[in-house]
Amino acid sequence: MPVTLPSSRKLRALLAYLALAPRPVSRSRLCELLWDVPNDPRGELRWCLSKLRAALDRPDRRRVETDGDMVSLRLDDVHVDALDAAAAVAEGVETLDLVRLQALSQHFAGDFLDGLELDRSPHFGSWLTAQRRRFQSCHIAVLEHIIGLVPQGADEAGAYIDKWLELAPFDGRAHVALLGNLARRGQIAAAEQHLATAAELFHSEELDFAPVREAWREIKSRQSSPQPCARETPTFTLPQAQGALDEPDASATRRASLAVMPFAEDAVAFRGGLADGLTHDIITRLAKLRDFFVIARGSVFALAEKDVAPEEAGRRLNVDYVAMGSVRNLPGRVIVSVELVEVRTARILWAETFERKPDDIFVVLDDIGNSIVSSIAAEIATVERNRALLKAPNSLNAWEAYHRGLWHMYRFTRQENELAQHFFNEALKLDPTFARAYAGLSFTHWQSAFQRWGDRDRETALAFESAGHSLLVDDRNPAAHWAMGRALWLRGEQDGSLLELTSAVDLSPNFALGHYALSFVHSQSGDPQSAIGSSDHSRHLSPFDPLLFGMMGARAMAHARLGEYNEAAEWALKAAARPNAHIIILAIAAHCLALAGRQDEARTFAATLRNTLPNYRADDFIATFRFDRDAEALFRNGAKLIGLN
Template identity: 80%
Template sequence: MPVESVQKIQSGEVAGLSVRLLGPLTVLRGGVAIALPASRKLRALLAYLTLTPHAVGRSRLCELLWDVPNDPRGELRWCLSKLRGVLDDPDVSRIETQGDTVGLRLDGVSVDAVEIAAAAAAGIATLGPERLQALSDLFAGDFLDGLELDRCPHFDSWLVAQRRRFTSCHIAILEHLVNTLPAGSDASPYLDKWLELAPFDVRAHVALLENLARRGQIGQCEEHLVVAAQLFQSEELEFAPVREAWRAIKDRQSDAAPGAQRAIAFAPQVPIALAEPDAAASRRASLAVMPFVEHAGTEGIRGGLADGMTHDIITRLAKLRDFFVIARGSMFALAEKNIAPEDAGRRLNVDYVATGTVRSLAGRIIVSVELIEVRTARIVWAETFERKQDDIFIVLDDIGNSIVSSIAAEIATVERNRAMLKAPNSLNAWEAYHRGLWHMYRFTRTENELAQQFFGMALKQDPTFARAYAGLSFTHWQNAFQRWGDRDQETALAFESAGQSLLVDDHNPAAHWAMGRALWLRGEQDGSLLELERAVDLSPNFALGHYALSFVQSQSGDPKSAIGSSDHSRHLSPFDPLLFGMMGSRAMALARLGQFDEAAEWALKAAARPNAHTIILSIAAHCLALAGRQDEARNFAAAIRKTMPDYRADDFIATFRFDSEGEALFRNGARLIGLN
């Protein structure tokens, strides 16, 4: 929505219908407030339907708003009839009832909270200062200010969640607004509001100190430090990052030319990096997992299954060693103080916060999870898992696997996409690493070379970055595997980089994964399997470790074990960039077991992946040939020879390390379609 439209909503100039949910609930037509019935439940119903993007069952609405009255559906009908008089136009009926559901038709209706939510979903960080100012002006007060209901626990829970959500959006808007204001602009009103909403947000205090110092108000900076230190001490929070940031601000001010105007600029991550120049280069994404809430009846309590699941998820995420995970004790301590997840994320200065609920209902367990990007108040990922309670511990383990893998994948995707938008010379080590991953997963020779450059850039800034060494090893492995360079030389480089990764962090599963693959290239299968098993022992949720085990076992090891590892890797990471390899390994293992028809189907799935390379197409050709589907197999062989005219069975066999029976099997497949 254009800035002008948002400003009109705020000023009441919209000619049509407007609903304001931020502050006291107000409905305006042509900029004039409409008198609403006195019923608080009618207002609550209007707000709930306005923010719910789909029709809602009448029984759900009755449960939400009426505490066992004599006739809840009758009261609902009365409320709806009154709302029609408020919302309907002569030619438009906005209350839609179909079957047993109720919904609102809001096309052409301006809703402040909906505009805020849409901006958050699209990405607050991408907006300019004028748009951010207009959005900030929409916050006329707390969400549904003053609208609390007695004996309506479900509505109260929804109301609290929405207030937290929009407060978080407001904070994110204020933060990005302060960061995007032109030099010389007065950020004071926005900084004051930011600190009012998030008094323990380290970045807000640093921003205020920057703003005051830029205007030469050093005395006020010192006064603020004293008051803020007492505030943090009262909550037993660490204040050292603010003090360190203030020292750095003073140093910069003293170095600046007299009278020079300074733009407001803040460290992109933890403020203490201002005092430690190397910290910015070695910075990782950070995550806090709030204790999951277990719902029993109508109350949300902590403990039992929810506590156990939270502890398990934190432990598993930490074992991945891909990003910084806040310890369990800190998270439970904040939860005991009833700190909202977004507030906890800002107090801890982390990039992401994960929250969840656990419900047991009619023999089923239901777990709902959200992953929130703290600085933009954006929900990055949300999912609900529902399983039968046949064996509660197996069920929780299965759900935990899905949650951990999804969180890790979503954070990697967000970080990778963010890195792609930045200029290469502005990348820190973490961003350069993710930029390298983006190129690495394109699986072409040119992109692989670019990936090497970005991994090298990351390691130049942070020589202790184990995963960047593992990524570099992967690129050399690809050069050897795809014959994009001298196989022996690239094998040696893959082994060397994997060794560097292990030297840096022997407990990182990616380091052992890289070493396992490098040893496979060297023909040391036993050593390869030991390293790969060590990788999944260190982190059972490390999908690439399970896939690599499948890859090695599919050629000359236990084919049944290969199938199990392939299935588990796909369960852990169902949208993995290496999904074609997981499927291809399964296909080769099935072929070795004589299950040619099934092998052909899995090989076709692998070849259909958008980033599947020539070797995957060759697996499909051989498996289809063995299944008696020669015409399809020849089509794949023809596609391979368009780019590799001299491709033969020897090339396929030399790529892998089959045992003698496997080699004979696939040579026979090649003979059937003229690739021998």
């Protein structure tokens, strides 16, 4: 039933903020949010909380909860429309059926908290603006997916398209949807008229209208050609932001795309501050990874200067993902908040808040930038891998086949490795200029040689050959130099290997696998202290990496070479505990535990090795790596202690 709230706008704002807060909020944060230095902010907060309790609490149900300094609402038995919409988007709009989508669309009516702006509450104003943009983006995602499910050409579809255009007048997909709907209803003249009007609208904002015009040509050509009897309605898509219209096989060479919008900075009314510097740094570092298409700085800053919301900018630029954030430089601390959003579904893929003491502001921002870049790259890779996994193998384009290959590659078994080779080869058939697919193919041959799944000399030669192709295609790609560095290690060319791996991390300091490979090489016959540093840095850049067991195993071997056997044993155990750790990681654990005097644990790992490889000996362990003489003698001694000699 309706609940009568006091007329206080601050109280209503407090209720809304607490309802959407994912966790309890401190009183100091609420005071900072809603009161601009009043005489007694905590007193006013207590008054608001007492009024909320009177309105929401029941004798048998306490909904306004306070625990020391923290405040929260208990809403587990309450339906909240905004939370319902947010949960549906988090679940995945594309997974919902038409009935659920239509029910969700009814939640959206006007702006979020329409009319609840507060004077002299800048932090609440920023939060409110962000929420309005977020829910508008959710609304658009719901509309777009409804349009894909309702009968095309029907009046109902037209109503949803009109609403989509009202919310996002510069979204090319909305215009393409309208043109397709009009064409299917035989209203070609109306479609041509809309095309001309939309072209003027886009040109007034200096936006590229060519993709929409090209999509209209395709729609007309399909309408004029004989239609199949199948009931499915063809869909029309826009080329991607990177100018795919210029490529005849654009669908085959499609890559994921990202726009990093300028970070907002509190209390700064001009461009060029810390937030802009951080944004520029993130864009540059992501571009250096060369893993996906990154919109240039000029384009995103131009849209930001027109006050275009990040989610809307993503739709205008026709990218897959948008990253956005804010920087708050407070006395004694710097707070950076960031989100990564999937544009078509409005789903927040990753969000994090970094808080640091600004002892050296540029070092702090550099560290935060490293974490942001690595997290964004990892999240996009995970989403793209999962999406490719759900598609039929014969329907994959080069990008999808590559990510399907990665998924199999990271299973670390012989059968999965062969499947990874298949998908990397499929990717290269579709796009022979795909440097990372060559690097992935090289890695699979490297694994076959390293794990003795095939003839070592032959697999080494194939790893070297594939890495060479990767460099020929794109010698600025860090993955190409990484693949070559690993291949040269297989060939016993340590100096050349270190040069290539150093080139990989010089090209992209955020390339975690490059730092790990440096650790791997140094852990055996190079500088063990450098191996430890590179291992730590690779794990800092990619704390959930599929190769985390290798990063830990390399550190274990480095500690053993330094005579730090207890540390070696602990890191080896951590490596072996990883769910995808393979047999060689178990061998590292057995030898390091033996050197640490933990014979019972070492023999357990040795028994596991013998169950898989009955004739496994120290010679097999030594032959796997490229140890110097001292390290070889050290690990042979460890093998003797547990009967592996």
